[in-house]
Amino acid sequence: MVELGIVGKPNVGKSTFFAAATLQTVEIGNYPFTTIEANRAIGYVRKPCPHLDLGKQCNPKKSLCIEGTRYIPVELIDVAGLVPEAHAGRGLGNKFLDDLRHADALIHIIDVSGSTDAEGNPVPKGSRDPCKDVDFLDKEIAYWIADIIGRGWTRIARRLEAEKVKIEVAIAERLSGLNINDKQVHAALSHLNLDEKPSRWKEEDILALSFEIRRIAKPMVIAANKADITDEEYLNKFLQRCREKGYDVIPISADYELALRRAAKAGFVDYKPGDEDFKILKEDELSAAQLKALEKIREFMHKFGGTGVQRVIEHTVFNVLQMIAVYPVEDEHKWTDKDGNVLPDVYLFPLGSTALDLAYKVHTDLGENFIRAVDGRSKKILGHDYELKDGDVIKIIARR
Numbered sequence: 001m002v003e004l005g006i007v008g009k010p011n012v013g014k015s016t017f018f019a020a021a022t023l024q025t026v027e028i029g030n031y032p033f034t035t036i037e038a039n040r041a042i043g044y045v046r047k048p049c050p051h052l053d054l055g056k057q058c059n060p061k062k063s064l065c066i067e068g069t070r071y072i073p074v075e076l077i078d079v080a081g082l083v084p085e086a087h088a089g090r091g092l093g094n095k096f097l098d099d100l101r102h103a104d105a106l107i108h109i110i111d112v113s114g115s116t117d118a119e120g121n122p123v124p125k126g127s128r129d130p131c132k133d134v135d136f137l138d139k140e141i142a143y144w145i146a147d148i149i150g151r152g153w154t155r156i157a158r159r160l161e162a163e164k165v166k167i168e169v170a171i172a173e174r175l176s177g178l179n180i181n182d183k184q185v186h187a188a189l190s191h192l193n194l195d196e197k198p199s200r201w202k203e204e205d206i207l208a209l210s211f212e213i214r215r216i217a218k219p220m221v222i223a224a225n226k227a228d229i230t231d232e233e234y235l236n237k238f239l240q241r242c243r244e245k246g247y248d249v250i251p252i253s254a255d256y257e258l259a260l261r262r263a264a265k266a267g268f269v270d271y272k273p274g275d276e277d278f279k280i281l282k283e284d285e286l287s288a289a290q291l292k293a294l295e296k297i298r299e300f301m302h303k304f305g306g307t308g309v310q311r312v313i314e315h316t317v318f319n320v321l322q323m324i325a326v327y328p329v330e331d332e333h334k335w336t337d338k339d340g341n342v343l344p345d346v347y348l349f350p351l352g353s354t355a356l357d358l359a360y361k362v363h364t365d366l367g368e369n370f371i372r373a374v375d376g377r378s379k380k381i382l383g384h385d386y387e388l389k390d391g392d393v394i395k396i397i398a399r400r
């Protein structure tokens with residue numbers, strides 16, 4: 001499953017975001033669609049369900065379909081314990097490292113209203129420049145990576161040169177605890193112009209490489225939280241500065257999303273995560289203050305096209321990680337499994353994955369004994385190297 005790390009300094013709204021994104025407003029069969037552990041829970045991303053093309057209702061097993069929209073689970077990890085200078089031993093512990101290792105990407109929650117200082121203590125609104133918080137996380141992780149790569153570097157690099165070991169392989173090995181591979185290190189190296197002899201790299205070279213590795217291996221999206229209490233001009237300036245620095249940034253209100261999901265769960269409003277608006281269902285059971293609060297939320301949603309929480313998750317999965325949704329079936333005509341369930345499964349894959357990758361994901365046996373695949377729409381035969389497309393319905397044929 002795709003795993004997203006929710007990070008940020010204390011008091012910016014991490015827990016609120018996490019609670020909002022993983023609070024389910026609908027029952028989801030027997031699948032544990034809720035909290036897995038204290039800091040891990042399931043959220044989801046949406047796609048139009050292919051059952052619309054088939055004209056027959058689907059029976060999803062580990063995802064959900066509401067009115068033609070498929071909700072595909074992704075795992076969210078609430079990563080706590082980040083404070084400035086954490087890499088120097090003040091905060092980043094094994095727990096953080098473990099969470100970071102699992103994360104395919106990071107959602108960095110920022111208090112854009114500027115009402116929390118560097119350590120997360122409350123300060124008057126607007127007195128903390130939120131841009132500083134963006135840089136701080138980037139630096140913390142890069143310094144952490146640089147520390148791992150740089151330990152005893154010159155001696156190790158000389159040995160690698162003598163033994164003609166590929167540098168990206170050696171660095172990836174050092175970073176295997178963070179689940180960073182040689183392809184990612186290679187990509188980072190290709191963006192920099194470092195001395196061809198790694199033994200001549202200076203501390204700043206290793207740091208530059210570490211920033212690049214973080215950008216590639218642990219991409220980060222900025223969630224500009226508390227946008228609901230932020231002055232518009234201040235917010236726009238922040239968004240612009242982030243974008244100038246090359247960050248993806250989305251304004252959100254985790255508070256509003258949580259309020260709406262709770263109201264939906266209690267049956268007061270008709271709201272599905274990601275909707276740009278909601279409908280009040282039991283107006284006479286709500287107080288004047290509650291109705292006023294809902295109208296404030298609606299105003300925000302009209303301005304920003306929703307609360308932003310679902311958008312930030314989907315942007316991370318679909319645009320940054322470039323994931324596509326693929327539906328394996330056993331019957332390419334009826335799009336069913338062996339029990340007759342229509343489109344029961346859906347998997348997220350990085351763009352560029354192949355039919356063989358799908359086979360292995362369904363079952364190792366299917367991968368090892370792969371013969372060919374069949375496109376459920378065109379019924380065309382596909383080879384092992386067929387590049388999967390978003391929304392593909394695929395049957396895998398394997399030796400028995």
Ligand SMILES: Nc1nc2c(ncn2[C@@H]2O[C@H](COP(=O)(O)OP(=O)(O)OP(=O)(O)O)[C@@H](O)[C@H]2O)c(=O)[nH]1
Nearest residue numbers: 010011012013014015016225226229253254255256
């Ligand atoms: N106005 C506003 N307040 C928010 C929003 N999200 C969170 N808050 C408030 O910010 C405070 C901190 O929120 P938390 O979710 O506890 O923050 P956290 O980052 O998890 O904090 P730690 O648990 O200390 O790491 C709470 O008072 C929230 O109600 C938001 O979108 N808008």
